[in-house]
Amino acid sequence: MTDSGFEAVLQAAVADEVRRALAATVGPDGPHRRLMEHARLFVAAYLWPRSAHSGDAALIAAAGERVRALRVLQGPSGLFVGGDNVDSPPDSSFTVNDLCDALELIAQAPAEEQAALADLAAELTAIADAIEPALLVGGVHTPNHRWEISAALARLHRRRPSQALRDRAEQWLAEGVDITPDGVYSERSANYAAFVSNPSLTVIADVFERPDARQAVIRNLESTLGLIHPDDSVETVHSRRQDQLTRFPLAPYLTAYRRYAIELGRGDFAWAAGRALGGGIPHPSAVLTELLLAPRIGEELPDASPPAPQRAWEQSGLVVDDTAGRRLVVFGGSDYARFRRVRSGLSANPTFLRMFAGDVVLDSVRLSRDFFGLGPFRADRFTPRSDAGAPGHVLAETVSAHYYQPLDADHRSPSGEYALTDDGRFYGSMSFGDRATDDVSLHTVIDVEPTADGALVSIGIDGPDSPWALELAFRDGGVFEGVAESADGTGLLESGAGRYRVGSAAIAFDAGDDYRAEGTGRYHPGEDYAFLGASDAAAGSRVYLTGRAPGRLVLALRAEQAGR
Structure with missing residues (x-):
């Protein structure tokens, strides 16, 4: 049975997001992630029967405008231009993931709606074809990027199966998922767990049939239960990323907790999903896309039960x-x-x-x-x-x-020039490591x-x-x-x-x-x-x-x- 409360909140959030996205200016500089996020939103809102904009042709036109602007931002390598990470495979992967989900929404749509979206699908396909070679060889520079780029490879494989795509993803996955015994990813970040690692590993598990990826997500969700505060924030003091100095809301964990609460019949996950929904839906485009691609997320949750307390996260x-x-x-x-x-x-x-x-x-x-x-x-x-x-x-x-003592005779320089070295607080041309110290x-x-x-x-x-x-x-x-x-x-x-x-x-x-x-x-x-x-x-x-x-x-x- 459908969870009408969840759908009502999502319906209102999608309507508001579509209104704001339609009013946003489409500039020549993108950014590419926002362009594709808006295009995916328009496709999803057009296809969802509960949407206030269901079947509205204006959304197809708006999506096409964003996709054409995105194509302009695709450089010679196939990667997208923009952002502080230049010519970036992982940053481009965020956009590719949204693009491939939009293609999958169209592919699963009824024939009449597929026909209406055919031109848009062709434009999206051309962009995906152009970027695929770059993602087959591109590198990363943070732990979570491995899973974001692997998720893009998985989605590209989903639209058109390729052994090369699978093999490249397997190279990243062979390093092992970076999750500690206490269920925390190596970056210890609620932000990157909610927005990158968990959703990426979930699609990797689905497409490539990787139970290890699925289990990592479940372990992280279990661990996060104990970090949910009375104000519905998730603890971040231990994070290694930007969120260590900010409060992070539970709301972005909504679909992960809903999915696994329903799949596993877990009341503690249902409790967390209910709390997350209370914070609203900050990214309705992503939530609606997940609902359309995996309708079971919209089913009624099992009876909620508060989680057993977790007292310590030893590795953190x-x-x-x-x-x-x-x-x-x-x-x-x-x-x-x-x-x-x-x-x-x-x-x-x-x-x-x-x-x-x-x-x-x-x-x-x-x-x-x-x-x-x-x-x-x-x-x-x-x-x-x-x-x-x-x-x-x-x-x-x-x-x-x-405090440093004078250099011994065999370390003295006739020119008075000494190595620029680190004292631990500052650098000085003092060859600090060669001196006796008073501590x-x-x-x-x-x-x-x-x-x-x-x-x-x-x-x-x-x-x-x-x-x-x-x-x-x-x-x-x-x-x-x-x-x-x-x-x-x-x-x-x-x-x-x-x-x-x-x-x-x-x-x-x-x-x-x-x-x-x-x-x-x-x-x-x-x-x-x-x-x-x-x-x-x-x-x-x-x-x-x-x-x-x-x-x-x-x-x-x-x-x-x-x-x-």
Whole structure:
């Protein structure tokens, strides 16, 4: 039986998307992905009987206009022009995947509608023919690109079976799907899982009969269940991609959870699909295309059942702890300790704790230090508490800077010229590796002990006298109580306890009777950002607790609800 609620939401989303796409200007520069996404949308909306534009010839004309503009963007290699990745096989594959799905929609349509779309199909076929040789030899530069380009090869094979297409896809697949035992892809990104890896591996599994690809998707969906927050976002603090500093909605996971909930009869996936639909349909073109190509996605879901909690994602250094009154996220899996740099493709978010409590969200807890520009605390060790039976985790880090001694006689240069080398913070023509050093180190240990209504966060900092600031960044929409307002609009907890309140809910933060602020609070992103004039500072309403090393701080976080 059809899920009428799902179809009603999709119907409204498609109508709105068609309206906006028809009003969009078709420019000479594309971009190519948007041109083809709109063309696919018009084809799908024309063919879907529930669409407000079903059978509307204006959509065929609009699709043709986009496809002709796309053809102009196809370079001599067959790849599309545009974007920061020049002459890019994987970027072109995103467009090819939409193009091949549009061709498949036409191929599956009734004969009368196929005839109406015949000219458009011929234009799409010519573009696909021209790009196929480039995808048979083209390379990639990120892990997920392997699956995007393999999905394009699969779709090209679906329209016209070719051993060469299958063999090339098998070359990529022979590397093995990059999914960890805890069900997270190597990039640890909700964005790329939802938009690239899961949909790509699904079509690869369907076309090439690869159960390993299908199982990877199911494992990722299982893992993601435990990362769905009360606000219907998916945790990203551990990501190695751009979404590590943003909130990512559950909505893009909608069709994956629907498909596998129905195929496998899984109530936990149905629960996730229901939650995802509550966030709307941000990409109706993709959802409608999937529905038309796999109508079973539109069937009624099995009865929803909340998932069993997953507590830890060991390979990601991530722990989630739930009680009836709050949710904690503890993160100690940054790549920064290993590579000592911030780069695209590395996990570097310094947030080590989040807390959800009703309408109040403590989005980020970070520890900032003024210590040689080495930046905020990012754990290099993350272990369960050693106390027998005591819940919680310990995060630790040691950072060091060096003072260099004169070179030995055999390393001196008569010209005074020395190798330009990396100190770990900066480069200098000093041949740093040939010098003896005097090291200055800062040791930090953070013990997070969950409590029924919050957490006890114990921080110990050992090393030379240097200032630190603990930053609590709350999601906007509330007010601080018991906090002194600073000139920059942030808050400072001068002593004792404060709270952040949203309506009847609050999170209290209590530093105890012995705490006294030392200095004003501010966040230091470290030299990786500062020398560029940039920052990875957290957004929201921020309050600081301040002190100096060596020192100790014990902070109690507590969820409060009026009437409880």
